[in-house]
Each structure stands twice: as structure tokens, then as C-alpha cells.
Amino acid sequence: MPKVSYSDKEREYIRQSLLETGLQFIAKQGVQHTTIEQIYKKVGISRTFFYTFFSSKEDLVVESLYFQQPKILEYITTLINDNSLSWKEALTTFLETCCYGNGIVVLTIEEQQMIFKRLSFESYALFRRKQEQLFEDILRYFGIKPSKERVQLFINLSLMLIIFQKAIPTSLPLLIPEAAKETADFQIKTIVNYLESMKQQ
Known part of the structure; x- marks a missing residue:
């Protein structure tokens, strides 16, 4: 069952993980071949939760x-x-x-x-x-x-x-x-x- 709430520290960690993971995918395969799904799945969060960090x-x-x-x-x-x-x-x-x-x-x-x-x-x-x-x-x-x-x-x-x-x-x-x-x-x-x-x- 997904976690209902996160502390500010946990949210900041997840945000940095998304950025780090995004950089890794972009460096390896470029922007056009990098998808939001690849990033949020690698970090281990849902699509909906991803959009609370980035529009x-x-x-x-x-x-x-x-x-x-x-x-x-x-x-x-x-x-x-x-x-x-x-x-x-x-x-x-x-x-x-x-x-x-x-x-x-x-x-x-x-x-x-x-x-x-x-x-x-x-x-x-x-x-x-x-x-x-x-x-x-x-x-x-x-x-x-x-x-x-x-x-x-x-x-x-x-x-x-x-x-x-x-x-x-x-x-x-x-x-x-x-x-x-x-x-x-x-x-x-x-x-x-x-x-x-x-x-x-």
C-alpha cells in the first residue's frame, strides 16, 4: 500500500532522486528517448506523485x-x-x-x-x-x-x-x-x- 504522507526531508530526497535519475537517463539516451515513466518507476513512486514535484x-x-x-x-x-x-x-x-x-x-x-x-x-x-x-x-x-x-x-x-x-x-x-x-x-x-x-x- 502506498505511503500516505511524507516528511519534508523525505520529499526533498525523492525530488533529488528524480533529478539524479533524470540526468542519468538523459545523459545515456537523450531527452527525446527519456520518458517520465522510466524516471518515476526507477525512483519507485507513482505517476501521480511525480507530478507533485514537476509539472x-x-x-x-x-x-x-x-x-x-x-x-x-x-x-x-x-x-x-x-x-x-x-x-x-x-x-x-x-x-x-x-x-x-x-x-x-x-x-x-x-x-x-x-x-x-x-x-x-x-x-x-x-x-x-x-x-x-x-x-x-x-x-x-x-x-x-x-x-x-x-x-x-x-x-x-x-x-x-x-x-x-x-x-x-x-x-x-x-x-x-x-x-x-x-x-x-x-x-x-x-x-x-x-x-x-x-x-x-
């Missing part, structure tokens, strides 16, 4: 991206504190991890279109603020003094790299898939060199 799958996806942000910063801290890695190697490893998966979720072109056309103006504005704060923190963690212009450029350079890699060949069929990795490696090297010049200023 839609899109809401869960966006909240999962927020939930992921401190984990990204924790990963960067691990890289920076790894004495076997130079500054450039740590930054390169971070960008490669973002680019090639390994648990960090970045939405594809189609996923972005699907999610953000359902967001309200207020929700989209909140997402942009949280996104800019994350990338500002990333620059700061790597010892780069952030400015609004630097943060915005870093967002575009990073997401263009990652989304480009995910988009070949399905969303960008005229590009050459055999050269995708070499292209991404070139972009990573360019971003790293650019950020290094910022760090030295």
Missing part, C-alpha cells in the same frame, strides 16, 4: 540541468587539484568531457528547440541567469577574471563546440562526420589558448 518532463529537464551545475564545478575542482595535470590539461580534459559525454548533459539542437519553446518568458530568463552564473564560476575556477563579455563569449564558444559535436551527422548532414573529432579537437585547442591569454592578462 512536465520539460520542467524536470530544466531543473536537472540546474541540479547538474554544482556537480560540474565539483568536477572542475577535482581536475584543478590533480597534480598530474597542468592548467591547460585540466581545462582541455574538462572541455573534452563536456564534448564527448561522460555524464555531463548538454542539450542537442533539437532538444533545445523542444524544451525552450515550452518555457515561459520568466523561466527562460531564469535559465539564462543561471547559465551565465555557471560559466562565470567556471572561468573563476580556472583563474580567469570574468566579465560579462568574457562570460557570454565563453558560453557561445563552449556550446558551439559541444552542440556541433552532437549534431554531426544527424542535424548537420552536410558536414563531414569523419572529421568531427579533429574539428572538435581544433576547437578545444583554440578555446584553451584563448582562455590562457585571458588568464595572463
